[in-house]
Amino acid sequence: MSDWKLFTTEPKIAYFSMEIGLSNEIPTYSGGLGILAGDTIKSAADLKLPMVAVTLASRKGYFRQRISRDGWQQENPIEWHPEQRMELLPSKALVTIEDRDVKVQAWLFRVKSPTGGEVPVLFLDTDIPGNVEQDRHITDSLYGGDQAYRLKQEIVLGIGGARILDNLGFIIKKYHMNEGHSSLLTLELLNRSRRPVEETWDERASWDTTRVMEQCVFTTHTPVEAGHDRFSYEQVGRILGEPVPLYLLKELAGKDQLNTTLLALNLSRYVNGVAKKHGQISQALFPGFEIHAITNGIHPFTWASPYFVNLFNKYLPSWANEPELLVRVDNIPDEEIWDAHCGAKAYLFQYIEEVSGEKMDLDTLTLGFARRSATYKRGDLIFRNLDRLIEIAGGKLQLVFGGKAHPKDDPGKKLIQRIIQNSCNLKGKIKIVYLENYNMDVAYRMIPGVDVWLNNPMRPLEASGTSGMKAALNGVPNFSVLDGWWIEGHIEGVTGWSIGPPPTETSVEPNNAEEDVLDLYHKLEKIIIPLYYENRPAWIKIMKNAIGKNAYYFNTHVMMRRYVTEAYIR
Numbered sequence: 001m002s003d004w005k006l007f008t009t010e011p012k013i014a015y016f017s018m019e020i021g022l023s024n025e026i027p028t029y030s031g032g033l034g035i036l037a038g039d040t041i042k043s044a045a046d047l048k049l050p051m052v053a054v055t056l057a058s059r060k061g062y063f064r065q066r067i068s069r070d071g072w073q074q075e076n077p078i079e080w081h082p083e084q085r086m087e088l089l090p091s092k093a094l095v096t097i098e099d100r101d102v103k104v105q106a107w108l109f110r111v112k113s114p115t116g117g118e119v120p121v122l123f124l125d126t127d128i129p130g131n132v133e134q135d136r137h138i139t140d141s142l143y144g145g146d147q148a149y150r151l152k153q154e155i156v157l158g159i160g161g162a163r164i165l166d167n168l169g170f171i172i173k174k175y176h177m178n179e180g181h182s183s184l185l186t187l188e189l190l191n192r193s194r195r196p197v198e199e200t201w202d203e204r205a206s207w208d209t210t211r212v213m214e215q216c217v218f219t220t221h222t223p224v225e226a227g228h229d230r231f232s233y234e235q236v237g238r239i240l241g242e243p244v245p246l247y248l249l250k251e252l253a254g255k256d257q258l259n260t261t262l263l264a265l266n267l268s269r270y271v272n273g274v275a276k277k278h279g280q281i282s283q284a285l286f287p288g289f290e291i292h293a294i295t296n297g298i299h300p301f302t303w304a305s306p307y308f309v310n311l312f313n314k315y316l317p318s319w320a321n322e323p324e325l326l327v328r329v330d331n332i333p334d335e336e337i338w339d340a341h342c343g344a345k346a347y348l349f350q351y352i353e354e355v356s357g358e359k360m361d362l363d364t365l366t367l368g369f370a371r372r373s374a375t376y377k378r379g380d381l382i383f384r385n386l387d388r389l390i391e392i393a394g395g396k397l398q399l400v401f402g403g404k405a406h407p408k409d410d411p412g413k414k415l416i417q418r419i420i421q422n423s424c425n426l427k428g429k430i431k432i433v434y435l436e437n438y439n440m441d442v443a444y445r446m447i448p449g450v451d452v453w454l455n456n457p458m459r460p461l462e463a464s465g466t467s468g469m470k471a472a473l474n475g476v477p478n479f480s481v482l483d484g485w486w487i488e489g490h491i492e493g494v495t496g497w498s499i500g501p502p503p504t505e506t507s508v509e510p511n512n513a514e515e516d517v518l519d520l521y522h523k524l525e526k527i528i529i530p531l532y533y534e535n536r537p538a539w540i541k542i543m544k545n546a547i548g549k550n551a552y553y554f555n556t557h558v559m560m561r562r563y564v565t566e567a568y569i570r
């Protein structure tokens with residue numbers, strides 16, 4: 001028996017995600033959703049949970065970002081080769097796409113924990129001799145191509161993934177859909193659990209939706225209606241065919257278009273949003289369903305800088321598999337917290353000098369902002385009034401930015417360009433760098449190395465956000481709009497600071513950029529800058545609170561224990 005077969009001896013929870021970010025060497029992720037998936041699997045391995053993960057091989061990755069002299073983003077493909085770091089599994093699956101048989105194979109990557117736990121991750125791949133040329137490229141580009149390409153990817157992920165698990169002999173107790181991209185797997189399960197028509201009163205009753213629901217868990221990540229994938233039934237008929245009768249598909253996935261979120265909602269017993277607030281927003285979007293909330297987390301060992309790993313190992317041994325111990329952070333002497341932070345800051349600044357030639361100043365308060373460059377994240381908010389910003393910050397502030405825009409998102413690219421133009425305008429007054437190609441490695445250096453982590457999205461569009469949790473783990477306080485996880489993590493002046501008004505209970509949020517930016521400037525000038533320069537012990541207390549009151553809770557260990565007790569074993 002080859003040893004991968006050991007994975008098939010016990011029933012498992014199958015975790016499906018279009019993107020999974022495990023390490024920079026496996027560039028099959030674009031942003032938060034993928035990193036969350038990777039962190040989820042790492043914690044599952046640490047906790048020895050019986051899981052298997054399924055994703056796409058994305059042989060061309062997302063893309064590598066370069067920024068031209070005039071501040072415009074350029075995209076280059078990243079080639080990576082699953083055959084160099086993964087094991088090809090012997091079984092294949094067949095799916096039907098545009099009436100053709102398409103073969104799907106799976107590369108096995110083992111996520112191994114020092115605890116001895118191990119979670120297999122299957123990277124699905126259609127680049128196989130025998131598939132027609134165009135089908136060999138279905139699993140190339142993450143979020144690339146048109147709607148038809150996306151639908152084909154979702155067929156491979158959902159239906160191909162469910163079939164290959166079966167062909168390999170996996171026994172699956174629950175299917176966890178991380179976002180709606182994999183929800184076509186429910187159609188495969190519907191077919192598997194169909195009862196003979198003779199046993200039921202009618203054809204509809206032979207489709208056992210209840211049985212499928214018992215097997216499915218769905219996590220939604222998108223707080224806006226327009227964010228959910230939709231396909232016309234004309235396109236669905238042409239590409240997917242009719243795995244279940246059209247009347248049934250329309251009943252489950254929407255009358256006019258196939259909405260993958262609706263399909264997942266209708267066929268999952270347990271559904272959740274990714275922060276308390278996001279659960280409420282999702283509940284308002286989909287009033288007919290019961291939507292719970294499990295707040296996202298980060299994998300502690302992955303996101304602690306080497307400086308804090310050493311410190312935690314010294315004072316809080318076994319913290320990595322029991323991050324609750326971070327609650328005892330006050331046992332660490334202040335000077336050692338500060339030294340670890342200065343180490344992380346110097347490590348970032350060394351990187352900045354290498355890649356951009358810019359020399360940052362170690363003694364200057366440094367704000368960091370990096371995330372996908374989507375306009376709702378308002379990365380340029382801090383530049384709204386340049387004179388005021390100079391007045392507040394001249395000589396006392398540096399800024400580090402990063403983030404990629406989706407290749408088709410021109411407004412997102414213009415946002416990057418505006419940030420870069422502003423950094424030129426402020427030359428000599430406020431030092432600003434925009435780090436190219438924000439990815440896991442850049443995040444790992446950048447987030448722990450700044451002094452304050454800034455976030456100012458439009459409410460309520462930040463479903464959770466996780467980079468702020470990475471900051472907190474490294475003693476970097478958040479300065480953020482009250483949205484997503486920060487509503488739960490924020491204690492004003494204790495764990496960090498808010499920007500703008502408190503959240504409301506309703507889905508419609510007033511977003512007054514002027515009000516937000518006034519508050520941002522005010523707190524920077526009157527609270528954050530004076531505290532940083534004039535009261536170091538009080539500052540270090542806030543750093544410790546970020547660790548002891550945020551990081552001890554907002555991590556994927558705590559999150560996975562909740563998924564187990566609230567979603568998987570119900």
Ligand SMILES: *Cc1c(COP(=O)(O)O)cnc(C)c1O
Pocket residue numbers: 030031032033035370371372438439440443444464465466467468470
């Ligand atoms: C953590 C992380 C994200 C997600 O950050 P958000 O705050 O949720 O936007 C995106 N990209 C990379 C590379 C990350 O490490």
